[in-house]
Amino acid sequence: MSTSQRSESIHHFFDGFVTTKTTLSEFVTKYVMSIECRFEAENHANLKSLDTEAYLRTSSPFEKQAAGIYTRSMFNKFQHELLEGAGCQPQFIEANGPCVTLRLKSFERVQIKGVTKDLQKMNTVTYNKDSAEVECTCRSFQFRGYLCRHAMWALQYCGVEKIPDKYFLNRWRKDLRYREGLEASVVREEDRKHPSSRYTILIYRLMKVAQEASSFESQFDHLLAEIPNILLNVMQSKKVTSVQIDNRNAQHNAPERTV
Numbered sequence: 001m002s003t004s005q006r007s008e009s010i011h012h013f014f015d016g017f018v019t020t021k022t023t024l025s026e027f028v029t030k031y032v033m034s035i036e037c038r039f040e041a042e043n044h045a046n047l048k049s050l051d052t053e054a055y056l057r058t059s060s061p062f063e064k065q066a067a068g069i070y071t072r073s074m075f076n077k078f079q080h081e082l083l084e085g086a087g088c089q090p091q092f093i094e095a096n097g098p099c100v101t102l103r104l105k106s107f108e109r110v111q112i113k114g115v116t117k118d119l120q121k122m123n124t125v126t127y128n129k130d131s132a133e134v135e136c137t138c139r140s141f142q143f144r145g146y147l148c149r150h151a152m153w154a155l156q157y158c159g160v161e162k163i164p165d166k167y168f169l170n171r172w173r174k175d176l177r178y179r180e181g182l183e184a185s186v187v188r189e190e191d192r193k194h195p196s197s198r199y200t201i202l203i204y205r206l207m208k209v210a211q212e213a214s215s216f217e218s219q220f221d222h223l224l225a226e227i228p229n230i231l232l233n234v235m236q237s238k239k240v241t242s243v244q245i246d247n248r249n250a251q252h253n254a255p256e257r258t259v
């Protein structure tokens with residue numbers, strides 16, 4: 001990745017949070033806010049992938065394959081990359097044994113500080129048919145964890161119909177997320193901090209309960225009768241917690257007594 005490409009990614013990441021007038025201490029606060037906002041948005045998008053089909057915008061087998069594997073937030077990034085492949089102009093360079101090398105000129109639209117810019121880029125992609133490895137000079141897979149438009153273009157050029165499995169990282173596979181959500185007996189500390197993460201974990205676990213309980217009518221009836229009690233418990237403990245917080249705030253804000 002070139003310095004300008006890295007700079008574009010950084011600008012994109014902080015877009016809307018940081019300006020040239022932001023001080024260092026404000027920067028730290030806004031950095032945390034920026035990460036949390038993205039975290040919440042990704043969680044929300046990933047929940048959607050559990051019960052809705054991704055909208056396919058092409059007839060590409062790559063898009064269909066990715067829709068079945070990726071969490072929704074990751075699929076959206078992948079789909080954008082695939083569609084942007086339309087702006088690539090390939091040039092065959094050489095075929096050397098199992099390796100095919102292409103050079104791709106691409107026209108890419110990027111947002112820098114809220115301003116849209118059109119850039120021309122040149123990248124070289126090599127595909128090794130024997131090892132099913134594809135490498136691009138933009139190093140998208142190494143830096144972002146998913147294949148770039150150039151690599152996908154080269155795979156299609158070489159007649160590959162399925163992206164090799166190793167290019168779908170475990171951390172963005174919805175089947176693994178779902179399984180981890182069900183099997184993890186300990187909830188990670190960072191997942192406790194965000195309401196949307198807590199919500200996602202509960203949904204995963206409750207889905208499993210629903211799956212099991214719906215198999216037999218007696219279990220279904222039993223669970224259905226239990227739900228109002230669980231809800232009542234949650235509402236009561238919520239009330240107790242908010243009273244405790246109010247009391248703590250009142251003590252904290254009370255003026256100090258002078259003797």
Ligand SMILES: [Zn+2]
Pocket residue numbers: 123136137138139140148149150151
């Ligand atoms: Zn690339």
